[in-house]
Amino acid sequence: MIVFDNKRELTTYLDELKRKGLSLGFVPTMGALHDGHSSLILEGLQDNTYVVVSIFVNPTQFNNNEDLEKYPRTLEKDVSLLQTISEDRIIVYSPRASDIYGEKIASEHFDFDGLEHEMEGRFRPGHFDGVGTVVKRLFEIVKPDRAYFGKKDYQQLMILKKLVSKHDLGVKVIGCDIFRADDGLAMSSRNERLSKAQRAAAPFIYKTLNAAKAKFGTNSAKEITDWMQEQFENHELLTLEYFLIADAETLKTIKQKSTNKSYRAFIAVYAGEVRLIDNIALN
Numbered sequence: 554m555i556v557f558d559n560k561r562e563l564t565t566y567l568d569e570l571k572r573k574g575l576s577l578g579f580v581p582t583m584g585a586l587h588d589g590h591s592s593l594i595l596e597g598l599q600d601n602t603y604v605v606v607s608i609f610v611n612p613t614q615f616n617n618n619e620d621l622e623k624y625p626r627t628l629e630k631d632v633s634l635l636q637t638i639s640e641d642r643i644i645v646y647s648p649r650a651s652d653i654y655g656e657k658i659a660s661e662h663f664d665f666d667g668l669e670h671e672m673e674g675r676f677r678p679g680h681f682d683g684v685g686t687v688v689k690r691l692f693e694i695v696k697p698d699r700a701y702f703g704k705k706d707y708q709q710l711m712i713l714k715k716l717v718s719k720h721d722l723g724v725k726v727i728g729c730d731i732f733r734a735d736d737g738l739a740m741s742s743r744n745e746r747l748s749k750a751q752r753a754a755a756p757f758i759y760k761t762l763n764a765a766k767a768k769f770g771t772n773s774a775k776e777i778t779d780w781m782q783e784q785f786e787n788h789e790l791l792t793l794e795y796f797l798i799a800d801a802e803t804l805k806t807i808k809q810k811s812t813n814k815s816y817r818a819f820i821a822v823y824a825g826e827v828r829l830i831d832n833i834a835l836n
Contacts, residue, residue, distance in 0.1 A: 554636050556645040559652050560694045566644070567605070567695065575602040579697035579724075581688060583624065584608040584647075586631045589732035589740030593701040594638055596729055605695050606635060608647040613660040614683030620828075623746065646695070653690055660686045665715045671804040672819055673708050673830070676794060684709055685716050692722050699725045703732065705739045707817060707832050708804055731831075733759065739831045751824040754790040758822050761785075762833040765796075765818050769835045774798040774807050777818075785822070794821040794828070798835065 557563040567577065578597030582590055586608075597604040608631055615621035628647055635643050650658050660682040663669065669681040692700070702710045710728045717724050732740045737759035738752075747755060761784050765777050772780075778796055785793035797806045801815040810816065816835045821828060 554632065554640060554643060554645065556632060556647060558647055558649070560646075560648065563605075563644075563646050564694060570603060571696070576699075577601055577695065577697040578604040579607070579691070579695050579700040580604060581607045581609075581691050581700070581702075583610045583742065584631050585624070585627050585742035585745060586634050587740050587742065587744075589703055589705070591634070591638055592732045593703060593729050594635070594643065596727070597699065597701050598639060598642055600699055600727075601697075603642050603644055604639075605644045605646055605697060607691055607695070608645060609650075609653065609687070609691075611653075611683060611687040612650060612658055613654075613686055614680050616677050616679055624742070653687060661689070663716065664719075665712050668708065668712050668715060668804050671708065671799065671806070672795070672797065673821070676821065681709070681712055685712065688713055689716060689720065689722070692717075692724050697724055699727055701727050701729055703730075704728050705731045705741065705831065707819070711802075711804060737763075739829075741829065743827050743829060746827045747824055751790055751827065754788070755824060755829060757788070757791060758820060758829060758831050759833075762818055762820060762831060765798075766833055766835050769798075769810075769816070769818075774810065781820070790824055792823040794823060796820045801834070 578601035580593045580597055594604055594606060608628060610624050610626060612621055632645060662682055663685040674681055702713060704710060714726045717726055736756040738755045761781060765781055768777050781796040782793060785791060798816055798818050799806050801817045817832050818835055819832045821830045
């Protein structure tokens with residue numbers, strides 16, 4: 554397996570593959586790889602000759618420096634996992650920040666037609682500018698045919714589709730189903746930071762999302778939201794940051810349901826200092 558740590562050598566290698574007419578998939582990650590990442594990579598391998606996996610903890614998408622410092626960095630372990638998926642069809646790009654940003658590590662400002670101001674955008678100022686900046690630069694470096702993102706970060710997925718459209722980046726962005734543990738918890742690198750008790754409690758998030766989905770046919774959005782808040786009010790280990798029901802396209806929180814639109818429920822929960830997000834399609 555080839556591991557590149559700089560874009561010059563990576564692009565030289567990838568340009569040769571493209572000259573041969575070979576297709577490239579791309580899975581951008583921040584490392585600490587798990588089965589959720591593996592599912593994205595396997596989907597990429599079905600569609601493409603090679604898959605590039607970037608492993609880069611992007612500093613501009615953290616609005617909490619402590620969270621950035623604590624984010625796990627496990628490159629050797631990550632490469633070992635990738636080798637179990639494919640020895641010769643995965644290409645790893647693990648750059649330093651200077652290789653992506655140059656001398657100035659800073660975000661560009663993006664207009665995502667308002668998608669960036671909903672949900673996560675309200676609680677993590679500047680986050681989607683950071684995401685947009687690094688993904689745009691990675692797309693420009695790798696020049697993939699297709700890029701794969703999990704629907705756990707559904708808002709991010711919609712924003713990146715908007716990024717590609719508005720900046721004519723020529724990449725097909727593919728959203729992949731949320732990969733869950735057997736108990737329903739959405740796979741995330743942050744799960745590694747949960748204590749044993751927090752990990753045991755965390756599937757409650759998905760359980761309540763499913764209950765909200767069951768209620769969606771007969772209850773109003775406000776009734777479901779109030780009910781969800783009640784479920785977390787006295788929970789010993791989990792603290793609700795937000796729950797809302799939104800239009801699946803605009804991401805705007807709804808007040809009334811319409812029969813011809815698609816909706817999703819979105820949730821963010823703290824287990825101690827660890828922030829967990831999840832979502833579910835409602836119709």
